[in-house]
Amino acid sequence: MTLAAVARSLRAAGVDVRYDEPLSDHTTFRVGGPADGYCEPQSIPELVEAVRLCRAQAFPLFVLGAGSNILFPDDGHRGVVICTKSIRGVAASSTGLDVAAGEPLSSALAAAEEWGSRSLGFLAGIPGTVGGAVATNAGIPGRAMSDVIESVSIIDPANQSAELAPRECGFGYRTSRIRDRRLVVVSAKLRFDHEIYDPAVLLARRRTTQPIGQASAGCVFRNPPGGSAGALIDQAGLKGFTVGRAQVSEKHANFIVNLGGATSAEICKLIDIVRQKVYKTYQVSLDLEVEVVAG
Numbered sequence: 424m425t426l427a428a429v430a431r432s433l434r435a436a437g438v439d440v441r442y443d444e445p446l447s448d449h450t451t452f453r454v455g456g457p458a459d460g461y462c463e464p465q466s467i468p469e470l471v472e473a474v475r476l477c478r479a480q481a482f483p484l485f486v487l488g489a490g491s492n493i494l495f496p497d498d499g500h501r502g503v504v505i506c507t508k509s510i511r512g513v514a515a516s517s518t519g520l521d522v523a524a525g526e527p528l529s530s531a532l533a534a535a536e537e538w539g540s541r542s543l544g545f546l547a548g549i550p551g552t553v554g555g556a557v558a559t560n561a562g563i564p565g566r567a568m569s570d571v572i573e574s575v576s577i578i579d580p581a582n583q584s585a586e587l588a589p590r591e592c593g594f595g596y597r598t599s600r601i602r603d604r605r606l607v608v609v610s611a612k613l614r615f616d617h618e619i620y621d622p623a624v625l626l627a628r629r630r631t632t633q634p635i636g637q638a639s640a641g642c643v644f645r646n647p648p649g650g651s652a653g654a655l656i657d658q659a660g661l662k663g664f665t666v667g668r669a670q671v672s673e674k675h676a677n678f679i680v681n682l683g684g685a686t687s688a689e690i691c692k693l694i695d696i697v698r699q700k701v702y703k704t705y706q707v708s709l710d711l712e713v714e715v716v717a718g
């Protein structure tokens with residue numbers, strides 16, 4: 424099946440497709456070559472239809488949110504990238520929210536505050552969408568999406584819609600069965616509880632400790648059990664270490680920043696150097712938190 428045929432079906436379903444779209448325009452790393460096809464469904468029915476059409480024609484698809492946890496290769500993506508960022512909508516009540524996949528976490532947090540709940544305050548400063556945050560089980564030490572999810576509406580690999588309870592989502596530390604099995608999150612129900620997080624305090628802490636304003640994808644590595652990846656990288660003397668235009672942040676050693684014009688290859692090389700040096704120095708293998716998409 425050719426891209427032109429897939430694009431024709433998508434356009435017939437009302438979903439516009441762009442060719443050779445630079446993924447660097449859609450990721451917070453500002454890195455990534457062209458996607459053969461790229462679309463932004465405007466509603467949940469359009470998302471369901473776009474996923475169904477790509478799969479029906481056995482065409483490779485990648486579902487992207489805000490692109491804040493991802494490193495695409497320099498040669499881009501062979502297939503269609505379906506970006507959810509235009510799929511918005513929050514239905515709120517006094518007990519929780521029903522949020523569309525493309526809604527930014529910041530607006531879910533704001534909607535919760537309007538209803539008098541600060542229990543989503545822990546999401547302050549995480550620049551993702553609700554769908555991406557569910558798939559990655561985003562959070563901070565002590566609190567993650569899995570703590571507030573009541574249910575998740577998905578499209579499964581057979582294009583069936585289903586509502587998953589938290590125990591069916593296989594949540595772990597910055598991971599989920601949703602991500603592993605490439606299920607597509609359409610929306611999520613989040614519940615309020617009595618855990619209170621002050622967004623202003625968390626944002627101030629981020630400003631002090633993280634390279635806010637520089638292009639990055641957040642923490643590159645997961646913390647090893649009982650430890651801190653950032654502290655190990657810092658103690659290994661790698662803060663500020665640079666490959667081309669990619670640099671281990673001088674502010675937070677678990678961030679790699681794009682100084683402007685970095686390539687995916689440079690970032691991958693820097694990731695390898697950091698891993699090797701930390702392993703050589705501390706015999707600790709660092710696992711990736713950022714998703715590195717194969718070229």
Ligand SMILES: Cc1cc2nc3c(=O)[nH]c(=O)nc-3n(C[C@H](O)[C@H](O)[C@H](O)COP(=O)(O)OP(=O)(O)OC[C@H]3O[C@@H](n4cnc5c(N)ncnc54)[C@H](O)[C@@H]3O)c2cc1C
Nearest residue numbers: 488489490491492551552554555556558561562607608641
């Ligand atoms: C400055 C900065 C700070 C950060 N701080 C944190 C932090 O404190 N805690 C934290 O956990 N993360 C943090 N991150 C990482 C990132 O913001 C989160 O992982 C976020 O939840 C990713 O959401 P996204 O929409 O950008 O997902 P993307 O990066 O677009 O995608 C990530 C993964 O989710 C999948 N995905 C996206 N949408 C869907 C969907 N609708 N259905 C199924 N799968 C989907 C993608 O296929 C991909 O596998 C930070 C990033 C930055 C740049």
